[in-house]
Amino acid sequence: MEKLSKKIFIIIPAFNEATVISAVLREIKVAGYQNIIVIDDGSDDDTCAKAQQEVGVVALKHFLNRGKGAAAKTGIEAAKMLGAEVVVTIDGDGQHNPADIAKMLELIRQGNDVVLGSRLQNPQGMPLWKIVANHFGNFCTWAIYGLWVTDSQSGFRAYSKKAIKSIETKTDRYEYDSEVIREIHRNKLKFTETPIEVRYTKYSMSKVHKMNLKNGLKTLIKMAISG
Amino acid sequence: MVLGAAIFLLNAWLKFLKGERSQTFFKLIASNLIWLGIGFFSLFPNATHSVSQYLGFGESLNTFIFIGFVLVFAILFKIVNILERTERNISEIVRKEALSQIIK
Numbered sequence: 001m002e003k004l005s006k007k008i009f010i011i012i013p014a015f016n017e018a019t020v021i022s023a024v025l026r027e028i029k030v031a032g033y034q035n036i037i038v039i040d041d042g043s044d045d046d047t048c049a050k051a052q053q054e055v056g057v058v059a060l061k062h063f064l065n066r067g068k069g070a071a072a073k074t075g076i077e078a079a080k081m082l083g084a085e086v087v088v089t090i091d092g093d094g095q096h097n098p099a100d101i102a103k104m105l106e107l108i109r110q111g112n113d114v115v116l117g118s119r120l121q122n123p124q125g126m127p128l129w130k131i132v133a134n135h136f137g138n139f140c141t142w143a144i145y146g147l148w149v150t151d152s153q154s155g156f157r158a159y160s161k162k163a164i165k166s167i168e169t170k171t172d173r174y175e176y177d178s179e180v181i182r183e184i185h186r187n188k189l190k191f192t193e194t195p196i197e198v199r200y201t202k203y204s205m206s207k208v209h210k211m212n213l214k215n216g217l218k219t220l221i222k223m224a225i226s227g
Numbered sequence: 228m229v230l231g232a233a234i235f236l237l238n239a240w241l242k243f244l245k246g247e248r249s250q251t252f253f254k255l256i257a258s259n260l261i262w263l264g265i266g267f268f269s270l271f272p273n274a275t276h277s278v279s280q281y282l283g284f285g286e287s288l289n290t291f292i293f294i295g296f297v298l299v300f301a302i303l304f305k306i307v308n309i310l311e312r313t314e315r316n317i318s319e320i321v322r323k324e325a326l327s328q329i330i331k
Contacts, residue, residue, distance in 0.1 A: 039325065042321075058329065060325040060326070060328050060329065061325060061328070062321045062322075062324075062325050063321060063324060063325075064317065064321050066317070066318045066321050066322075067318075070318045070321070070322065073318075073322065074321075074322045074325050074326065077322065077326060078325075078326055078329055081326065081329055082329070170315060172314065172315075172318050
């Protein structure tokens with residue numbers, strides 16, 4: 001993995017995360033990853049400026065909010081431009097533990113094209129309604145896209161060079177995570193799942209723009225249309 | 228129904244005569260066809276029977292309702308496609324601008 005360390009990029013789509021982004025970036029750096037790209041998805045606060053203050057971080061900004069999926073896609077395109085061979089996407093609100101990146105990279109090294117972080121394989125601390133909603137999301141993803149996974153909505157994922165090249169998505173918002181599942185199935189990519197830790201803090205649970213019932217229904221409709 | 232149709236029609240004409248950008252000639256024609264049609268069939272409901280017989284369908288009003296639904300769904304489908312394409316184009320423009328920051 002040392003050979004690849006210069007080619008591993010951590011992608012962080014972020015929207016209004018000025019409060020925590022610096023801490024998230026430092027935690028990732030302490031975990032040993034230096035190639036970090038933050039995509040500020042049209043935030044109203046100074047998320048991008050805060051990210052730019054961290055040494056070595058590439059901070060890009062969408063001048064309009066386009067959604068988590070669009071931001072992740074921009075980040076992956078940026079990583080490709082910078083010569084990435086492995087890409088890891090991680091949420092910008094500090095819910096994910098960067099310590100889990102190492103085992104995802106090991107699974108990529110073992111020959112997997114995509115590693116999906118799964119909260120449901122380690123649901124400690126996960127609110128019950130989220131567990132239920134996740135199961136429902138998994139069922140819908142399977143019904144529409146034909147592949148069963150234990151956490152179709154997790155944004156904590158690792159992709160090999162082959163996966164980065166072959167995955168083509170069109171959706172921009174929360175439905176992006178499910179569309180990636182479709183692309184895994186369509187391109188017959190080798191994938192695996194691994195349990196990840198999720199930290200449900202007061203901050204992350206209080207965010208206005210997060211997955212809830214209304215956004216979940218909108219996501220479902222968009223998934224059905226994008227098929 | 229007739230009063231409603233008249234109000235919408237008058238509104239469409241006023242917008243067009245004022246030269247408002249949102250009211251194009253095509254929209255005016257479409258508004259005339261739709262609201263005049265609704266007004267006419269509201270005043271002369273039996274006319275639906277004649278038209279329906281001419282077209283070879285069975286019950287008159289149901290025929291028009293059916294045709295109306297088909298048209299509405301076709302238009303909706305077209306609008307959804309246009310919206311999706313527009314959204315994708317906007318995202319592409321935003322992405323290109325963001326990625327150009329790397330080159331700088």
